[in-house]
Amino acid sequence: MSKRDFPYSDLNPEQLDGVIKTDGPVLVLAGAGSGKTRVLTYKIAYLIDVYGIKPENIFATTFTNKAAEEMKNRVEKLVGKNIHELWIGTFHSLCGRILRTESTHIGLSQNFSIYDEEDSVRAIRHVMENLGFDRSRVNPRMLASKISSLKEKLITPEYFTPIAKSGFELELLLPLYKEYQKLLLKSNAVDFDDMIMYVVLLFKSEPDIEYKWSSRFKYILVDEFQDTNLAQYELIKHLSKVNGNITVVGDDDQSIYGWRGAEIRNILNFPIDFKNTKIVKLEKNYRSTKRILELANCVIKNNKLRHEKVLWCDNEVGQKPVLKRCLNEIDEAIEIADEVERILDEGIEPNKLAILYRTNAQSRVFEEEFKRRGIPYQVVGGISFYERAEIKDMLAYLRLVVNPKDDISFRRIANIPARGIGKSSLDKLSNEASLKGLSLYESAKIHCDNIPISASAKKGLANLVNIIEEAKRCAHNVYEALKNIVDNTGYIKMLEAERIAESEDRIGNIYELLSSAYSFVNSHADAPSVERYLSEVSLLTSVDLWEPDAQRVSLMTVHSAKGLEFEYLFVSGLEDGLFPLADAYIDVEKLEEERRLFYVATTRAKKILHLSYALSRRRHGEQTFSLPSKFILEIPKELLYEEKKEPEPQSEDNFQISINSMVYHSYFGRGKVIEIRGYGKNAIVTVYFEEYGIVKLSLAHTQLEVL
DNA sequence: GGTCTGCAGCTTTTT
DNA sequence: GCTGCAGACC
Numbered sequence: 001m002s003k004r005d006f007p008y009s010d011l012n013p014e015q016l017d018g019v020i021k022t023d024g025p026v027l028v029l030a031g032a033g034s035g036k037t038r039v040l041t042y043k044i045a046y047l048i049d050v051y052g053i054k055p056e057n058i059f060a061t062t063f064t065n066k067a068a069e070e071m072k073n074r075v076e077k078l079v080g081k082n083i084h085e086l087w088i089g090t091f092h093s094l095c096g097r098i099l100r101t102e103s104t105h106i107g108l109s110q111n112f113s114i115y116d117e118e119d120s121v122r123a124i125r126h127v128m129e130n131l132g133f134d135r136s137r138v139n140p141r142m143l144a145s146k147i148s149s150l151k152e153k154l155i156t157p158e159y160f161t162p163i164a165k166s167g168f169e170l171e172l173l174l175p176l177y178k179e180y181q182k183l184l185l186k187s188n189a190v191d192f193d194d195m196i197m198y199v200v201l202l203f204k205s206e207p208d209i210e211y212k213w214s215s216r217f218k219y220i221l222v223d224e225f226q227d228t229n230l231a232q233y234e235l236i237k238h239l240s241k242v243n244g245n246i247t248v249v250g251d252d253d254q255s256i257y258g259w260r261g262a263e264i265r266n267i268l269n270f271p272i273d274f275k276n277t278k279i280v281k282l283e284k285n286y287r288s289t290k291r292i293l294e295l296a297n298c299v300i301k302n303n304k305l306r307h308e309k310v311l312w313c314d315n316e317v318g319q320k321p322v323l324k325r326c327l328n329e330i331d332e333a334i335e336i337a338d339e340v341e342r343i344l345d346e347g348i349e350p351n352k353l354a355i356l357y358r359t360n361a362q363s364r365v366f367e368e369e370f371k372r373r374g375i376p377y378q379v380v381g382g383i384s385f386y387e388r389a390e391i392k393d394m395l396a397y398l399r400l401v402v403n404p405k406d407d408i409s410f411r412r413i414a415n416i417p418a419r420g421i422g423k424s425s426l427d428k429l430s431n432e433a434s435l436k437g438l439s440l441y442e443s444a445k446i447h448c449d450n451i452p453i454s455a456s457a458k459k460g461l462a463n464l465v466n467i468i469e470e471a472k473r474c475a476h477n478v479y480e481a482l483k484n485i486v487d488n489t490g491y492i493k494m495l496e497a498e499r500i501a502e503s504e505d506r507i508g509n510i511y512e513l514l515s516s517a518y519s520f521v522n523s524h525a526d527a528p529s530v531e532r533y534l535s536e537v538s539l540l541t542s543v544d545l546w547e548p549d550a551q552r553v554s555l556m557t558v559h560s561a562k563g564l565e566f567e568y569l570f571v572s573g574l575e576d577g578l579f580p581l582a583d584a585y586i587d588v589e590k591l592e593e594e595r596r597l598f599y600v601a602t603t604r605a606k607k608i609l610h611l612s613y614a615l616s617r618r619r620h621g622e623q624t625f626s627l628p629s630k631f632i633l634e635i636p637k638e639l640l641y642e643e644k645k646e647p648e649p650q651s652e653d654n655f656q657i658s659i660n661s662m663v664y665h666s667y668f669g670r671g672k673v674i675e676i677r678g679y680g681k682n683a684i685v686t687v688y689f690e691e692y693g694i695v696k697l698s699l700a701h702t703q704l705e706v707l
Numbered sequence: 708g709g710t711c712t713g714c715a716g717c718t719t720t721t722t
Numbered sequence: 723g724c725t726g727c728a729g730a731c732c
Binding site: 063064090091092093116117139141192193195196256257259260358359360361362381415418420421422423424425454456457539540541542557558559560578581583597619620 | 708709716717718719720721722
């Protein structure tokens, strides 16, 4: 393709501007549905075709692997040939690639394991035990997330040492963080945050390596820039250092990952950090009807922290969005299922529909109702396939095959299925290992005879070593290796022997994993190794497992729905305390993030939008009462078609306390009610007191005056 | 060393 | 209401 053949006419003037402004820093502020993916794909195609840039010199980040795959396919269509060496993927997968080549500089070998959140919590538990910390007093999960947010800010243990302040940080967090990092390095493993942090630290400390990579990548493109954290931002700064050609695309109104360290300021400060930034604004929406867009605009304009902009469109006016007040969460599921059936009866394909909710736990009621009626559906996210215990066990075996230093994986499966290796044997093995400076697996393999453990435990260890060594022989083919492990461990026999309701499902999952490995072998015929399989599977996102073409209705959280669109969309559970979550009332920033989340939710709809809330809902097994979401009140009445069910008259006593009530307590003073659990005298209310912060009170034992 | 039971924490979102 | 863990018991 020459400059003349490029399909310029596929783009509107602003989009085209975003594409042809190739050099130097470019910030594309792209509203929802304004075609930002289009800008990115055309830009990559333009660079390759018109500028003659080699794909291997382009580095592009997307939010999911699926998005990367789609983008690559679209680029291939545009340029009319297959492209192989394009660097496109999530931050994690791209950093993983860099890390595999540079691993020795970090003290890792190239076959390192990647730990997910569960693995890292296990590792932290183990470290806590070694350090003699009381696990019942401090929650390992909480510590894991503290460590994670330090890493997001590139704060290593060394860097943290002089700045740790509180007793908690000095006596607990810091020593734990140090030991945790040691354990990971010893296990030849990284966690998600390490993958990015290590690459950035390497670039900082080794100018040669920084130069090598940043001269390689002539063009950097970043999608969903509003959701990058500090480490990711630093990464792209380093990568663009030599050539300086960097295009970031994002929408501050869609920044919804602040809780994960995303810095909305990255998008606000970009023109300051990168001199002479060209700014392109995409404000024309191609996705939604006028009415849907107007509704979304009315809510998001209540945010203070944002670039002022108004999305507009030429699309049809469309139908009025519907707001339904339901009695409870079951009623809500029934109402939505009714409407879904009505739509499907018109001959609409199920994959044009989606139900969104704020929390994963809400999916259950919908699943039950859809199952009962035989409506085909798929749940995206939640506990994903690859997080199931039996699957993670199998993956732990595979990891050991590739990485014999992986102690966390070893501990996980040492005695699953049971082979006589209990805690005391494991402790003795661990002693022997640290004495010899070996990993658990290595010392089981080499020094099994020297360890003072029972004959049966020795036999068990020998058996385990055998299983791994045999799988190692076919490590070039993940299917063969996995099949080997499944057969030799007797894992399925173990499940069969359990004879509990879920055993059958779990056996099914093992077979599903086998077939996934089988198709991996087929689709990666050149090198279907265990190593490659693991490096892909470890970095899958929940949306990666979604099948958009399957004829099923999609159920997912609003977070998962980012970047997607559906003709018919249901946004459910729009209640104060749920969406927005109760916590959001504590500070404005959190509330604004919830509002952006609402904006993301509603702008997923192309044609039809249904909003709903329930007057009461069971949460954590208790009935709660709530008011419609604050965001619903921000929508002008005339923009909605409302259907209200009258609440069943019930003995709510004199239940005059509700969410948002201002109350007075003789000790804590003035506060605002942010959550109510249970009802009447038995209710537990959560109050945000002006002076004391959050306090939970039982109405049975406390006097609260409603102001 | 393996199995059972009771209890704690949990449900905000995810790479 | 459920899950996963720790401790007790066999």
